[in-house]
Amino acid sequence: MSRFEAALERFRHRRLSADQAGDLLGVSGRQFRRMCVRFDDEGVEGLRDRGLGTASPRRADTTEIGRMCALYRDRYRDFSVKHFHETARREHNYKLCYTVTRLALQSAGLVQKATLRGKHRKKRERRPLPGMLLFQDGSTHCWLPGTAAQQDLIVTLDDATGHITSIFLTEQEGTMSSLRGLAETIQRHGLFGAFYTDRGSHYFLTPEASGKVDKQNLTQVGRALAQLGIRHIPSYSPEARGRMERAFGTLQGRLPQQLRIRGLASAEVANVYLREVFMPDFNARFGVAASEAGSAFVAYVGAPLADTLCLQEDRRVGRDNCVSWRGKTLQIPEQTHRHHYVRATIRVHEYPDGGLAIFDGPRCLGRYDRDAVAIQPTVPRAAA
Numbered sequence: 428m429s430r431f432e433a434a435l436e437r438f439r440h441r442r443l444s445a446d447q448a449g450d451l452l453g454v455s456g457r458q459f460r461r462m463c464v465r466f467d468d469e470g471v472e473g474l475r476d477r478g479l480g481t482a483s484p485r486r487a488d489t490t491e492i493g494r495m496c497a498l499y500r501d502r503y504r505d506f507s508v509k510h511f512h513e514t515a516r517r518e519h520n521y522k523l524c525y526t527v528t529r530l531a532l533q534s535a536g537l538v539q540k541a542t543l544r545g546k547h548r549k550k551r552e553r554r555p556l557p558g559m560l561l562f563q564d565g566s567t568h569c570w571l572p573g574t575a576a577q578q579d580l581i582v583t584l585d586d587a588t589g590h591i592t593s594i595f596l597t598e599q600e601g602t603m604s605s606l607r608g609l610a611e612t613i614q615r616h617g618l619f620g621a622f623y624t625d626r627g628s629h630y631f632l633t634p635e636a637s638g639k640v641d642k643q644n645l646t647q648v649g650r651a652l653a654q655l656g657i658r659h660i661p662s663y664s665p666e667a668r669g670r671m672e673r674a675f676g677t678l679q680g681r682l683p684q685q686l687r688i689r690g691l692a693s694a695e696v697a698n699v700y701l702r703e704v705f706m707p708d709f710n711a712r713f714g715v716a717a718s719e720a721g722s723a724f725v726a727y728v729g730a731p732l733a734d735t736l737c738l739q740e741d742r743r744v745g746r747d748n749c750v751s752w753r754g755k756t757l758q759i760p761e762q763t764h765r766h767h768y769v770r771a772t773i774r775v776h777e778y779p780d781g782g783l784a785i786f787d788g789p790r791c792l793g794r795y796d797r798d799a800v801a802i803q804p805t806v807p808r809a810a811a
Contacts (some may be wrong), residue, residue: 430452434448438459444456445459495521495523496535498521499515502688503515505683508538553587553588553589553718554723555587555717556721556722556723557585557587557588557590557616557722558585558587558620560587560621560622561584561592561612561621561623562624562671563581563584563609564625564668564671566582566675566679567579568679571692572683572686573687578596578694579598580596580675581594581597581604581607581608583608583609584670586623587717587718588715588716589670590714591709591710593607593608593609595698600629602648603738606736607779609648609736613727618656618725618726618727619657619724619725620658621659621660623668624659625661625668626640626663630649630659632644651735651737655735677713685700685705686700734784737777739775740774740775741774742774743772744769744771744773746770748767750775752775752777755783756799757775757783757799758793760801762792768792773786774787781796782796782802783797
């Protein structure tokens with residue numbers, strides 16, 4: 428005797444109610460009563476699901492699914508499903524939903540099912556205002572299409588909104604790339620409160636491996652932040668940089684594909700695209716609204732920002748009134764306020780673009796290009 432017939436017999440002998448019989452079969456009491464009527468009229472055949480073998484009226488169009496699979500296989504095979512779905516809807520008049528797309532691509536063997544992740548721990552609350560805390564980090568990856576060489580992508584990110592404030596490709600992460608990210612951020616948005624980074628040697632001096640950072644002896648980045656009044660916070664665990672790591676996961680799943688589609692194979696043209704197109708699109712797509720209205724960014728007012736966000740080192744002037752700097756010789760131009768600087772201590776600035784300058788306190792004595800050739804200051808032409 429089937430489970431239904433056993434439940435039906437107990438129901439008719441009033442040992443079970445309809446709801447109780449339905450619970451035994453995994454259906455509602457109302458559905459159980461329907462099944463009883465069909466069983467009386469048609470016997471066992473009346474209990475069969477009448478929808479079996481009938482296509483759902485809501486079934487996705489197989490032609491559209493085939494077009495989508497061919498599009499993914501021929502052009503977008505390195506895209507994540509979410510990225511592909513957004514691109515197909517925007518550029519190829521694709522109408523099917525994300526879930527149908529994902530399941531169809533998995534069934535066709537074009538993408539693998541994602542592994543299940545464990546329960547995520549509670550996230551740290553974001554800062555309530557943009558400009559209160561910014562992250563910066565670099566990710567080494569084959570970002571450019573058509574080359575096996577890896578580049579470093581340097582990203583500066585606001586904690587409150589998840590907005591990227593600076594993004595560019597460079598050959599190697601270091602002091603200059605960090606200063607460049609800071610300069611671009613401050614020029615666009617203003618000064619901010621705190622800067623959160625890993626303990627890389629260009630950010631902090633760490634006397635003992637895996638130990639505490641030395642906050643007294645500053646790196647060039649630390650010195651620049653101190654001059655700007657920005658608090659520098661070191662990270663002591665990867666989990667503390669989770670928001671930054673998740674952003675890089677998204678970038679690795681989207682940026683190389685966008686560069687490939689557009690044929691941008693050099694860092695120079697890619698950086699223009701990153702600044703003018705990709706960053707605004709990323710912020711609009713993945714940014715969130717801050718929990719409070721307003722901003723903690725403060726407009727920068729003071730000496731030229733470039734003369735803070737650069738390398739600064741003291742040098743002793745030689746007897747020929749020249750300064751040696753990393754194998755280059757910088758000739759101090761003739762000064763009206765002083766006959767010479769022989770044996771004096773001056774300060775050399777090196778900028779992220781390779782340019783150089785010599786300072787005596789706040790006074791700039793001369794500027795030079797990356798080859799140490801003096802740059803003559805522009806003198807305004809007298810009115811006729």
